[in-house]
Amino acid sequence: EDKVVQSPLSLVVHEGDTVTLNCSYEVTNFRSLLWYKQEKKAPTFLFMLTSSGIEKKSGRLSSILDKKELFSILNITATQTGDSAIYLCAGNTGNQFYFGTGTSLTVIP
Amino acid sequence: GAGVSQSPRYKVTKRGQDVALRCDPISGHVSLYWYRQALGQGPEFLTYFNYEAQQDKSGLPNDRFSAERPEGSISTLTIQRTEQRDSAMYRCASSLALGGSGYEQYFGPGTRLTVT
Numbered sequence: 001e002d003k004v005v006q007s008p009l010s011l012v013v014h015e016g017d018t019v020t021l022n023c024s025y026e027v028t029n030f031r032s033l034l035w036y037k038q039e040k041k042a043p044t045f046l047f048m049l050t051s052s053g054i055e056k057k058s059g060r061l062s063s064i065l066d067k068k069e070l071f072s073i074l075n076i077t078a079t080q081t082g083d084s085a086i087y088l089c090a091g092n093t094g095n096q097f098y099f100g101t102g103t104s105l106t107v108i109p
Numbered sequence: 110g111a112g113v114s115q116s117p118r119y120k121v122t123k124r125g126q127d128v129a130l131r132c133d134p135i136s137g138h139v140s141l142y143w144y145r146q147a148l149g150q151g152p153e154f155l156t157y158f159n160y161e162a163q164q165d166k167s168g169l170p171n172d173r174f175s176a177e178r179p180e181g182s183i184s185t186l187t188i189q190r191t192e193q194r195d196s197a198m199y200r201c202a203s204s205l206a207l208g209g210s211g212y213e214q215y216f217g218p219g220t221r222l223t224v225t
Contacts (some may be wrong), residue, residue, distance in 0.1 A: 029169070045213040096165060100151050101150050
């Protein structure tokens with residue numbers, strides 16, 4: 001059964017901290033892994049990863065994929081209150097996107 | 110620029126009624142996906158289209174759910190004889206590339222369906 005598991009389920013940190021969010025996946029015909037940030041409305045796209053070991057970076061966010069161990073991490077450095085959100089990862093199998101339940105991140109001032 | 114739009118944003122209906130949820134994808138996007146998202150959960154795949162062709166409907170929970178995209182643009186998700194367990198946020202997403210290529214999807218704001 002295809003599945004995506006994220007950890008931790010929730011996280012509370014102080015502004016300025018660095019956080020690492022985990023996503024492990026078991027999907028047949030894996031094509032790519034995607035990260036999204038979901039605040040009150042629709043999830044917004046962050047990264048798409050297809051190759052192992054190549055870090056993708058956008059400002060304070062970065063992500064990497066390990067296709068051998070079947071996981072990905074999302075790092076956020078120097079967190080800000082605006083980073084508070086649910087972070088979703090999804091495995092694409094070709095026909096379907098399987099989402100994890102998300103990690104709820106709360107950054108307190 | 111215009112993103113994915115969905116209507117209505119909120120729908121309250123009585124059990125047993127039919128509802129139709131509309132999705133207007135980003136112009137030029139060829140693939141369109143429907144998801145259902147329960148509170149505190151990630152989006153659950155329902156079905157997707159490449160252009161007007163429904164490619165995979167394995168996520169539709171039962172035969173009361175159907176979707177169409179007759180002209181390869183706007184899509185409608187229809188739920189017949191609604192039940193309380195159908196209450197959820199229904200989200201649509203579109204992608205520039207054909208489904209299966211792994212390209213990023215852009216989500217609409219969702220329709221919050223409440224069945225009373």
